[in-house]
Amino acid sequence: MKTKTLLAAMFLVLSGAVLSAAEPAGPGNTQASALQSEKANRSGAFAATLDEIDAIERPLLDLEARYWAWDIQNLGRTSYEDLQAKAKRWIIKPDTRDLLFKKMKAYLDAGKVPALTAEENGRLDKSKEQIRLILAPGKGDTKLIGTLSMDYCIDLRARYWAKRMQNGETEILENAKTKWPLTKDLRA
Template identity: 40%
Template structure:
């Protein structure tokens, strides 16, 4: 996935560099080095993927059950994942098994922490002196767009959740905080949101959203879903 095409000047491929070496030969060596580096990174990533195999399968099965995504949407998105094909096939088989057997549940806080730590270690492997993988760059661009929308509606979302916690009573702050760790978005923005909610709860009465604000919230969520498709 880190392979880069190298163009060789000249019609016969016999151009030489300053040291008299054949450029075509050097390019072949360089490509082999890149492939070797890529394979070494993929091997390290695979070890981490196997460490969290059951946790990740449960994570995705829960998101599917919670209607945050579908099995086939996830399968399509997985084309951009940096993962060994064999491991990915086993992961999707396990996700399907969890769904079929009805053993799906939300991750515990400890499991979520372990998953987050693993993803952080994988990002470190990918960023360690290597050009950014196209799939990772695309994901980063996606998250930037999502974050832009999240920031637009930060105050509205904070009031929406604070009102539900204080007046509707169908969710608690602690439960929402646990769920927020699984939300798609930039961690810093989610932290700001939870801090705003806590501030509203500590204050006086919370004003419910009006119709315009509900529409703004719905529109923002629709735009985010369109980005993540």
């Protein structure tokens, strides 16, 4: 039961980002998606949400820059250029994103990047949780989560990831097969 509730909660979080999977895929659609995102950026509700997120992220931008610079330098999970490309899909104001990458580049150019302390990691995690609550306000609604069927949640998750793959994130399918901790019946 706990597993079903946990999965339902995870799928509920994803539901805020799900768009209809009925749109045609292809390289021409990426440009249309970019235009739609640009229009959404100008809409009042989205702009207000971006302002809320920016108010949380800006004070911790230096920690975020150190986090990513340390990851690039020591773990090698991504590169600066790859992260810049992926950051275009982040929910962040463009000037905040530019400032983040400017700080990150300064850390990388300086040489050795110090790891975040436990207290700094805690502050960063707390800010990310605040942002998640803004983007998915229903996440804490356990009564609502309990009403969702497992089939609905799985369908929702499938639509979410299908939309992301249609938008050109081709590494997702490979990661799902190899890196996600899913049981065999959920992978199939």
